[in-house]
Amino acid sequence: MPTAEKLDLEVIEQYLEWKKTNENCSAKTVIKYRKVLEQLNIFLDCQYVEATLGKLEQFSGGYLHRMGYSAASRKVAVAAIRGFYKYLYQRRHIQDNPAVHLVYPKSGRRLPRAMGLHSAEAILLQPDLSEFSGIRDSAILALLLGCGFRVSGVCGLNESNLIWYKHQDADRLAILLKEKGEKERMVPVPSEAMLLVQAYLGHPTLADIDRLLENGDQVLFVNMRNRHIPEWEHRGELRRLSSRAVDRMIKRYAIAAGVPEDQAHPHALRHLFGTELAESDASTLQIQSLMGHSDPKTSAIYTHIAMRKMTTVLDKGNPLGKINTPVSELLREMQKGRKV
Template structure:
């Protein structure tokens, strides 16, 4: 197939080493890939370029398999990391083939490595409750922290999405006889979703926004919007420049905040992060008989298979089914009499 004039001109003026940048620019602008994904793809494709001396057009399927398999494995890459490499290579060569930089796509037959899917480690309800009770509600920073924790627990937000919130993303609507809050959040490649906010979190957000100290903070952006959750200090800028976008909290600050409250509350270290709260949110949706599609919509998963994981860890629901139907409960066992005594005393 002949190249169109624009494609021919681009091909003639693009060096082999520039193809990666061309692909990643297109991917970021057209598929809204996150900065983190673009960075990972760039690193892996640059490594592949070094592997084949940047002669991308000469690569064959066998070369792609050797790089994404044995070479990356020996370099210490896990199966999950090699899966990302395969995705990068498949996308890259599909891009080159569709724009006629190469005659044939060698990555069509490149398969993903098989990896197991880990069940997420979620925070327990008691631990989430203890964490939420740590902030001091008499201070602006304490109210801010409590509101953010409530949104992480009650809406399953990712930290980056929470940090990026502006006040215009708070949507007030009528639900029956009362006014309710929803949040239009942008996460992972600027994917947008509208999430209803639990009443408890709504009240904490309102209390934070109504705090008299917040009125003295300049959080106005050039767009006319306002940063929602603000930092109280920024050592990297003079006090008179500490306004607008520079008032926005960083993901690291929120991570440190969670860990600080987790230590005070006695929450285990492996649960002291925002994703453990997100997993709690997904698990409780599954416990409450939410469908996979409902979980997917509320959590913003691109793939419903990801949402389906939470049905596997809905322990209260499975325990109820087990206690109702397991064969041991329908026969005499060596501990049946003891178990009956425990039940009479409401110990079980």
């Protein structure tokens, strides 16, 4: 058993490596957990074996709050602490687990800010299809909007992730996607997005680009230049388009299309995908499967913002539409003129 004198930082690294290997923890989460646990080590003056529930509550509450952590960020901290002490207890590094009753701070759940269909259409029509980069951008935008992919998942695609199959005697495409800690899911691709991907794959410019990886696979979406390396080294993995480049691309097209700034980001496209699934009566489980949510509660949010569907139900069933009101005659006239 480790001494009470100090928390060996190697134990933290062993825990984080275990999280990556056994729970497919993403690289971003590992970085957040490491920062929290190193701060905890300082707070406890390296006396982690002697930690009490009270001490852990002080750290995850007032201490982190004074350091500028929001309630949502402190939830991540509590998850790191609980997981770390559970790991120590199961491996008998400690005799008792003081974090087993450590509670998560309460915080509100933000509703996604979805892009409107009109704005999405305006962005999709921005790329110049006479240029190779325009065809590439159109294919990426179509996958983000038509499949609800995260940018990291699209940028991480290789050609082997494209699965071609027959459906009702027609050629179709599905994509084996890896997102958020190497979690895999298979997603069918809309025919519109499939055609754009095919146009991209068949472009002569792509044939001249060396995107071969060491394992024999090929990077799917490529960048056109990389100022940080010599031209002769611009190949293979270094040809992969970055998430940051896609973020900038979407913002550029959104500004050109006059789309509001708060919708000029990739997640607005993803949220529109989820909202339209809910509007089309997809179940929470179907939304969860297509969008790759680990928690069905996240998927259920989209059923709460499916406004067109709720408006139709409301207009059909609300009692005001079944009786005379002071504005009933006015409303009928307005409906004749399609003003409401």
